[in-house]
Amino acid sequence: MADRLDNLRRFRSDVEQCMKCGFCGYFCPIYREEREEKGLARGKDQLIRFALEGEQELSKGFYEAIDNCLLCKTCVQYCPAKTRIDHAVTAARADYAAEKGLPASKSLVFRYLLPNRRLFGAALRLASWLQFVLPRGEGGFRHLPQFLSALGAGRAIPEIAPRFLRKTLPERNPAPGEPKCRVGFFSGCATEYVFPDVGHRMVDVLRALDCEVVFDRRQGCCGAPVYFSGDFRTGRKLARRNVEAFEGCDYVVTGCATCGSALRDYPTYLAETPGEKQRFEQFAAKVRDFNEFVIDVAAADLGRLRLKPRFQGKKVTWHDPCHLARHQGVSAQPRAILKSLDGLEFVEMPEADRCCGLGGSFSITHYDVSKKIADHKVDAVAASGADAVVTACPGCMIQLRDALSRHGKAVAVLHVGELFEVGREPSRGSPDA
Amino acid sequence: MAREPIVHHLAAIVGRENVLASEEDRRAYSYDGTSTWRHLPDAVVFPTCTEHVEAVLKLANEQEIPVTPRGGGTNVSGGSVPIRGGIVLAMTRMNQILSIDAANLSARVQAGVVLMDLQTALAARKLFFPPDPQSFLGATLGGIIAENAGGPVCLKYGVTKQYVLGLKAVLPTGRTVDLGGSTVKNVVGYDLVSLITGSEGTLAVVTEAVLRLIPLPPARKTIVALFDDLPTSGATVGKILDAGTVPAKIELLDNWVIKSINRITGMGLPDDAAAMLMFECDGTHDVVEHDSRTVLDVCRRAGAQVIVAEDPQQALNYWKARSAGFAAVFGAAPTVLAEDVTVPRTRMAEFIGRVVDLCAKADLQVTVIGHAGDGNLHPSVMTDANDPAHFARAQRAVDAIIEAAVEFGGVLSGEHGIGLEKQKFMRRTQDPIFLDLMRRIKEVFDPKGILNPGKIWEDGRG
Numbered sequence: 001m002a003d004r005l006d007n008l009r010r011f012r013s014d015v016e017q018c019m020k021c022g023f024c025g026y027f028c029p030i031y032r033e034e035r036e037e038k039g040l041a042r043g044k045d046q047l048i049r050f051a052l053e054g055e056q057e058l059s060k061g062f063y064e065a066i067d068n069c070l071l072c073k074t075c076v077q078y079c080p081a082k083t084r085i086d087h088a089v090t091a092a093r094a095d096y097a098a099e100k101g102l103p104a105s106k107s108l109v110f111r112y113l114l115p116n117r118r119l120f121g122a123a124l125r126l127a128s129w130l131q132f133v134l135p136r137g138e139g140g141f142r143h144l145p146q147f148l149s150a151l152g153a154g155r156a157i158p159e160i161a162p163r164f165l166r167k168t169l170p171e172r173n174p175a176p177g178e179p180k181c182r183v184g185f186f187s188g189c190a191t192e193y194v195f196p197d198v199g200h201r202m203v204d205v206l207r208a209l210d211c212e213v214v215f216d217r218r219q220g221c222c223g224a225p226v227y228f229s230g231d232f233r234t235g236r237k238l239a240r241r242n243v244e245a246f247e248g249c250d251y252v253v254t255g256c257a258t259c260g261s262a263l264r265d266y267p268t269y270l271a272e273t274p275g276e277k278q279r280f281e282q283f284a285a286k287v288r289d290f291n292e293f294v295i296d297v298a299a300a301d302l303g304r305l306r307l308k309p310r311f312q313g314k315k316v317t318w319h320d321p322c323h324l325a326r327h328q329g330v331s332a333q334p335r336a337i338l339k340s341l342d343g344l345e346f347v348e349m350p351e352a353d354r355c356c357g358l359g360g361s362f363s364i365t366h367y368d369v370s371k372k373i374a375d376h377k378v379d380a381v382a383a384s385g386a387d388a389v390v391t392a393c394p395g396c397m398i399q400l401r402d403a404l405s406r407h408g409k410a411v412a413v414l415h416v417g418e419l420f421e422v423g424r425e426p427s428r429g430s431p432d433a
Numbered sequence: 434m435a436r437e438p439i440v441h442h443l444a445a446i447v448g449r450e451n452v453l454a455s456e457e458d459r460r461a462y463s464y465d466g467t468s469t470w471r472h473l474p475d476a477v478v479f480p481t482c483t484e485h486v487e488a489v490l491k492l493a494n495e496q497e498i499p500v501t502p503r504g505g506g507t508n509v510s511g512g513s514v515p516i517r518g519g520i521v522l523a524m525t526r527m528n529q530i531l532s533i534d535a536a537n538l539s540a541r542v543q544a545g546v547v548l549m550d551l552q553t554a555l556a557a558r559k560l561f562f563p564p565d566p567q568s569f570l571g572a573t574l575g576g577i578i579a580e581n582a583g584g585p586v587c588l589k590y591g592v593t594k595q596y597v598l599g600l601k602a603v604l605p606t607g608r609t610v611d612l613g614g615s616t617v618k619n620v621v622g623y624d625l626v627s628l629i630t631g632s633e634g635t636l637a638v639v640t641e642a643v644l645r646l647i648p649l650p651p652a653r654k655t656i657v658a659l660f661d662d663l664p665t666s667g668a669t670v671g672k673i674l675d676a677g678t679v680p681a682k683i684e685l686l687d688n689w690v691i692k693s694i695n696r697i698t699g700m701g702l703p704d705d706a707a708a709m710l711m712f713e714c715d716g717t718h719d720v721v722e723h724d725s726r727t728v729l730d731v732c733r734r735a736g737a738q739v740i741v742a743e744d745p746q747q748a749l750n751y752w753k754a755r756s757a758g759f760a761a762v763f764g765a766a767p768t769v770l771a772e773d774v775t776v777p778r779t780r781m782a783e784f785i786g787r788v789v790d791l792c793a794k795a796d797l798q799v800t801v802i803g804h805a806g807d808g809n810l811h812p813s814v815m816t817d818a819n820d821p822a823h824f825a826r827a828q829r830a831v832d833a834i835i836e837a838a839v840e841f842g843g844v845l846s847g848e849h850g851i852g853l854e855k856q857k858f859m860r861r862t863q864d865p866i867f868l869d870l871m872r873r874i875k876e877v878f879d880p881k882g883i884l885n886p887g888k889i890w891e892d893g894r895g
Contacts, residue, residue, distance in 0.1 A: 017764060019760065019763040019764060020464065020465075020466045020467075020468075021466060021507060021568060021571065021760070021763075022466065022505050022506055022507040022568065022570070022571030022572075023568075023570040023571055024571075025505060025547070025570065025571045026547060026549055026570035026571060027570075035479070035523075035525035035526050035528065035545070036453070036458075036461075036479075036523075036525075037458075037461040037462055037506065037523075038457060038458055038461045043461040046460070046461065046464060047457055047460060047461065050460060055460075056456075056457070056460065059456065059457065061455045061456055061457035061458070062457055064457070065457055065461075078570075080756055080757060080759075080760035081760055081763065081764050
């Protein structure tokens with residue numbers, strides 16, 4: 001029986017753009033390590049095209065090819081034919097998942113997790129929170145264990161926060177004076193469970209910029225690890241819930257690059273009807289990355305933000321998360337922030353927008369390549385001479401910390417939100433990291 | 434020989450991690466940059482040293498297994514398609530720049546080094562390797578040498594064969610030979626370096642090359658000239674050269690491409706211009722000033738509207754726009770038949786006129802783009818391989834374009850090579866004695882005919 005390929009057919013014109021020039025090889029972080037045709041966008045595009053033509057089955061080898069992609073979009077940025085291989089790969093994963101179910105490698109995490117007492121304990125502690133992450137009964141805790149095992153496969157593991165964000169951050173956070181707008185804060189799982197303090201800092205900044213900040217408890221996982229892996233069905237449920245949770249807000253602000261891009265991509269991948277597409281589009285239009293919001297929406301009040309004293313005189317560099325610079329086109333704003341903070345010295349590192357190699361679950365299933373890609377980042381950070389590398393993606397932060405510590409580099413990894421002094425004691429239950 | 438034992442033997446040579454044989458991997462090595470040529474190999478091997486290549490070829494020669502060398506797979510001739518199956522020898526993991534010798538203006542590289550990576554390393558030393566095939570982001574030096582590749586700056590600097598001083602190459606029998614050396618002057622015996630260069634991987638597998646470099650020109654300037662009709666732009670090229678100036682690049686874009694550029698980049702070029710020439714003058718500051726003045730004068734006298742790029746960024750934007758415009762050609766129709774004919778510069782205007790004419794008569798959309806400075810044009814006929822009647826008409830037009838090029842004293846391929854794509858024209862247009870000489874040279878190098886069989890003079894369709 002021929003495979004149905006409903007999702008790929010929807011993105012067929014993206015697949016057919018490729019003219020096989022092979023330029024993608026120069027930009028693909030994976031190809032630059034492996035030098036194999038299947039690793040570069042052209043190879044994936046051809047296999048997908050053969051699948052659409054009925055020559056290539058949705059085999060294990062096919063899955064390996066489409067799974068071996070960071071969705072970093074570097075090739076897309078430079079593709080002369082404007083091939084959207086990110087669309088094609090995501091759709092191919094969805095068709096594969098629909099036909100064959102998600103592959104064993106996605107549940108392999110349990111095999112990593114269960115024998116490891118420390119991680120298992122953390123996972124157990126987290127299990128009680130997983131109704132928050134995924135809709136009840138929908139595949140249980142699929143996503144967070146993935147995330148945890150990414151930390152576990154030989155990595156330097158950040159501590160799971162003693163108290164999660166929703167335990168310490170109120171649902172309503174009024175502006176100090178008359179609110180200029182109503183911002184829905186989308187925390188994302190990593191900020192919720194691993195970096196709650198970063199979440200507090202961002203909310204403090206948003207309030208200092210005269211925003212009323214709502215942290216609606218109905219929000220859950222953005223869906224990235226689920227639907228970027230091809231599970232559109234679960235992704236859709238998550239999307240619907242998140243869209244509902246932020247209905248009354250003027251903006252949806254997140255400090256997680258991956259979450260931001262996943263929220264903005266709901267209409268591209270997950271809408272089932274034209275009406276839903278429109279609803280997702282309206283939601284996506286409200287989404288702002290934290291940097292983007294601070295500079296583009298609240299710029300006038302920027303003078304109110306000061307550098308935290310402990311960063312005085314420090315030299316920092318910026319790492320562009322793929323999901324921020326390429327997926328959301330946000331790269332000038334964070335630099336504007338870093339340059340505006342008195343007492344902070346900003347230097348560019350070489351190839352600041354080069355992928356760090358995490359790629360979500362990619363780093364679990366392809367840890368060796370992931371590490372090699374991260375090594376280039378370590379070299380770049382070292383070349384900049386910075387005391388700290390600043391970014392706006394908890395995933396990148398985990399990867400950068402792991403890579404820098406593997407190489408014994410004493411360079412701090414910070415979220416941009418951590419830099420600010422907002423003239424108030426930190427919120428309760430969130431010790432300064 | 435059955436596939437399993439081949440894989441086993443190959444793994445014993447290069448290690449399991451350097452052999453691929455799954456369905457999907459074989460499919461991923463079944464094509465190159467052309468739109469239609471495909472054939473599955475039985476296995477893909479990644480040598481990481483010359484000794485690996487020796488051992489693989491020895492095995493293949495003993496067992497008479499076809500071997501097709503492949504670099505970045507960016508070629509547009511069908512040359513790296515394993516048309517007889519067998520082994521694809523993927524050179525991409527031999528990608529070390531072994532040395533850069535600024536005092537001798539040379540570099541030693543492994544065959545799998547990507548051109549852009551080499552240029553980046555050279556630029557840091559204020560050096561460059563002139564041949565600039567537009568596949569530079571994916572093409573490897575081994576492939577560039579095998580195809581004797583050209584590109585825009587070849588107008589001033591010449592093609593790849595002028596920049597290869599020496600080669601380490603493995604013969605199809607598995608014996609390694611060092612050819613040439615590292616000096617520019619070298620007349621010791623037959624020039625086998627030049628024979629291997631441009632042999633499209635049919636005579637030997639290049640594993641290392643010593644390349645001739647030149648100092649990076651300190652200044653450059655980009656000039657754009659817009660013309661009311663296409664043949665006049667072609668004629669202007671000859672006039673500029675006649676005035677004693679050789680720009681590094683003279684690129685030709687027709688109205689279709691100009692409009693595409695406007696659509697893609699919003700650059701706002703005049704939509705009604707019939708043709709655009711893009712020049713890059715390079716050299717010392719004085720030379721660049723002198724050359725660009727000549728270009729401006731000649732273009733203005735020919736009635737062109739001229740624009741000089743104000744700064745490097747604007748210049749870069751024009752060249753990026755050109756790339757985008759060229760790329761748009763390939764996405765403009767389901768199938769694009771892009772030719773690579775080269776005619777003497779003095780006949781270019783006449784030739785372009787003929788192409789436009791015969792395509793109009795056949796009711797076919799054609800764009801004429803190319804490296805006008807050296808008469809190397811890529812007339813591209815838009816068609817659809819799934820529409821048999823239209824496709825047949827387009828193929829007849831391409832036949833006529835190639836015949837016209839030959840009639841005007843040109844050649845059927847300037848820089849892409851023959852591979853599989855141009856074989857039928859090869860036999861039709863070349864002296865049988867030339868074809869026979871090639872066959873006999875091949876026999877000397879490759880008695881069992883295992884290396885890249887079915888290419889150039891040998892029928893690949895059988």
